[in-house]
Amino acid sequence: xxxxxxxxxxxxxxxxxxxxxxxxxxxxxxxxxxxxxxxxxxxxxxxxxxxxxxxxxxxxxxxxxxxxxxxxxxxxxxxxxxxxxxxxxxxxxxxxxxxxxxxxxxxxxxxxxxxxxxxxxxxxxxxxxxxxxxxxxxxxxxxxxxxxxxxxxxxxxxxxxxxxxxxxxxxxxxxxxxxxxxxxxxxxxxxxxxxxxxxxxxxxxxxxxxxxxxxxxxxxxxxxxxxxxxxxxxxxxxxxxxxxxxxxxxxxxxxxxxxxxxxxxxxxxxxxxxxxxxxxxxxxxxxxxxxxxxxxxxxxxxxxxxxxxxxxxxxxxxxxxxxxxxxxxxxxxxxxxxxx
Numbered sequence: 001x002x003x004x005x006x007x008x009x010x011x012x013x014x015x016x017x018x019x020x021x022x023x024x025x026x027x028x029x030x031x032x033x034x035x036x037x038x039x040x041x042x043x044x045x046x047x048x049x050x051x052x053x054x055x056x057x058x059x060x061x062x063x064x065x066x067x068x069x070x071x072x073x074x075x076x077x078x079x080x081x082x083x084x085x086x087x088x089x090x091x092x093x094x095x096x097x098x099x100x101x102x103x104x105x106x107x108x109x110x111x112x113x114x115x116x117x118x119x120x121x122x123x124x125x126x127x128x129x130x131x132x133x134x135x136x137x138x139x140x141x142x143x144x145x146x147x148x149x150x151x152x153x154x155x156x157x158x159x160x161x162x163x164x165x166x167x168x169x170x171x172x173x174x175x176x177x178x179x180x181x182x183x184x185x186x187x188x189x190x191x192x193x194x195x196x197x198x199x200x201x202x203x204x205x206x207x208x209x210x211x212x213x214x215x216x217x218x219x220x221x222x223x224x225x226x227x228x229x230x231x232x233x234x235x236x237x238x239x240x241x242x243x244x245x246x247x248x249x250x251x252x253x254x255x256x257x258x259x260x261x262x263x264x265x266x267x268x269x270x271x272x273x274x275x276x277x278x279x280x281x282x283x284x285x286x287x288x289x290x291x292x293x294x295x296x297x298x299x300x301x302x303x304x305x306x307x308x309x310x311x312x313x314x315x316x317x318x319x320x321x322x323x324x325x326x327x328x329x330x331x332x333x334x335x336x337x338x339x340x
Contacts, residue, residue, distance in 0.1 A: 047192050047323060048230025050112040050185055056233075056244040057324045058105050061331055063340075067104035073174045074098050080166055083159060086122045104177045111181035112188070115140070115156075125152075140189045142196055142265045153195070154261030157186035161257040161334065168338045180334055183257060187330045190261045191322040193275060194222040196268030200276050213290050220287045221279050224295055229316060237302050243317045247324035254333045264326050271319050278312040 047053055058064060075091050095102040095110045123135035132138045132151050141151035160183035167175035189195050198204075199218045207214040232240045254260050279287050286293045303309035334340060 047188055047320075048226045049233060050116075050188055051109040053229075053233050053244065053320075053323065054112050054184070054188070054327060055105075055109045056241050057247075057327045058108060059245060060248075060324075060328055063335060064104045064108075064331075067173060067177070067340075070102050070104060070107070070173045070177070072096050072098050072100050072102055073172055075175070077163060077166070077175065081163055084123055084125070085119050088122070089117070089119045092117075102174070104173075107174065107177040108181045108184065111178050112185050114178075115182050115185045140186065140195065142190055142262065143198065153186050153190050154258040154265070157183045157190075157261045157330075158256060158258035159183075160186070164334065165338055168340070176338070176340075180331070184327055184330050187257070187261055187264060187326050188323050190264040191267075191319060191326050192226070193268040193271035193319050194218075194225065196265040197272045198222075200273040201269075202273075203276065216290055216292055217288045220289070220293050221276055224283055224287055224293075225275060225279065225316070227294065227297070228300070228312075229320070231297055231300065232302075232313070235302065239302075239313065240317075240320070243320050244324045247321040247328070249328035249332050250325050252329070254329060257330065257333070260326065260330060260333070264322065267319070267322060271315070274315050275312075275319075278308065278315050281308045282312045 072093060072095065095106050120136045120139045121134065125135045125138050128150060129135050129138040132141050132143065138151055139156045140153055142153040143150045160179045164176050164179035164183065167173075167179055199214065199221070203217070204214070207217070252263070283295050287295075300309075303313050
């Protein structure tokens, strides 16, 4: 009889635990909606300097060397590239003049930043886009907390991949790789932790009634992490470069580019929790203050061994390694599916 009672009690505890998990998810979802309505999610960019960062990753993709004599062609895809863009957006040719020659690597590294050139600003895409800041945020993010999913970053990556396929079928190598450059941008954005989770859940709950402070904190942590990442890449910090070069493509079966983007977004929550604490220690109290704030780049160099900065670097490396791995996986998937 005692054994039976214990079993019943354990069973009830298990049921209670499952219910608590469901309630917690619901609470997180409701809290996120509340925060979004009041504007915690702001228009943001992903990793700093996609092209420069990607240039180190591409050293692992030797097959691209066969595309070293690509003719620069004029854009001619209005009939199939029908998704709206900012009416003031202009296609630029930064790798040469139409009719000139370029390479796949140059196309990818030059135009991996193109989706951030106001292509996606000033648009009305969804009634929910204000919840991600604006149209830019809507297309470059994929927030997931509880039952909430906001943003179409994975879909946008798939969109550009499909256009690359169209260009390849036309025998247009230039726009094949230029569309792939746009697609890889969105995949890389989704490896940026703050593009998938605005702040640690505990911080959200703690400051749920102090929206302006929470908003400032979220923006500061996001922007300063990206600025710092860009600075270290710009300094050619050998540890950061090694992180990018040593990462390998994923050992997964890629079902689609959209699937790959959604998979990339699943790692953000744990990363943000760790990064947030280290940012408080490294940048100081201002990063979690009531006002928007940027650190002084002139006072920061390469991290001394064993320092808090070195710990912060190591935490970013986990996400930056995924930047590299997911970029390589995207390109190798393109190589296979497009028969490049």
